[in-house]
Amino acid sequence: MNPMTSEQRRDxxxxxxxxxxxxxxxxxxxxxxxxxxxxxxxxxxxxxxxVAGALSLTKRLLAIEExxxxxxxxxxxxxxxNARGHDDYNLHDLAAELERAGIDxxxxxxxxxxxxxxxxxxxx
Numbered sequence: 001m002n003p004m005t006s007e008q009r010r011d012x013x014x015x016x017x018x019x020x021x022x023x024x025x026x027x028x029x030x031x032x033x034x035x036x037x038x039x040x041x042x043x044x045x046x047x048x049x050x051v052a053g054a055l056s057l058t059k060r061l062l063a064i065e066e067x068x069x070x071x072x073x074x075x076x077x078x079x080x081x082n083a084r085g086h087d088d089y090n091l092h093d094l095a096a097e098l099e100r101a102g103i104d105x106x107x108x109x110x111x112x113x114x115x116x117x118x119x120x121x122x123x124x
Contacts, residue, residue, distance in 0.1 A: 003065065003068055003069060003072065004065045004069075006069070009062060009065055009066060009069070012058070012062050013062060016055065016058060016059050016062065019055045019056060019058070019059045020056060020059065021056060021059040021060040021062075021063050022053070022056040022057050022059065022060040026053065026056055026057075026060075027057060027060070029049075029053060030049075030050070030053025030054065030056065030057050031053075033046060033049035033050040033052075033053050034050045034053065034054070036049075036050070037049070037050035037051075067103055070098070070101045070102070070103060071098065071103065074094065074097050074098055074101060075094065077097075078093065078094055078097065
C-alpha cells in the first residue's frame, strides 16, 4: 500500500470540510446503507445514507492515514538520529514521541501485556 502524500491528505481534508469521521458503529451502518443503495429498487433515502456514510468513512480513513504518516515519520526521524549518532533512541522514546504526537498506545500496551501473561501461563 502506498501511503497518501501530505498534499493528497490536505486536498482530501479540504474536500471533506467539516465531515465527521465515522465511529466503528457507523462503519457497519454505512456498509448496510451501501448494500441497500445498490439494490435495483433502492430509494432516495438509501442512496443519501450511503453517500453520507461514504463521506464519513473517507474522513475516518483520512484520520488513519494521518496517524500512519505520524508513526512513519516519527520512526524515521528517530532511526536517522540514531544512525547519525545524534542520539540513542529506544522503544520507550518512540512511544513517548508518538504519545506527544497524539497517538496513544495505552490500550495496545494492555492488550500486549494480556497476551504476554497468557503466553507465560502456558509456559508454566
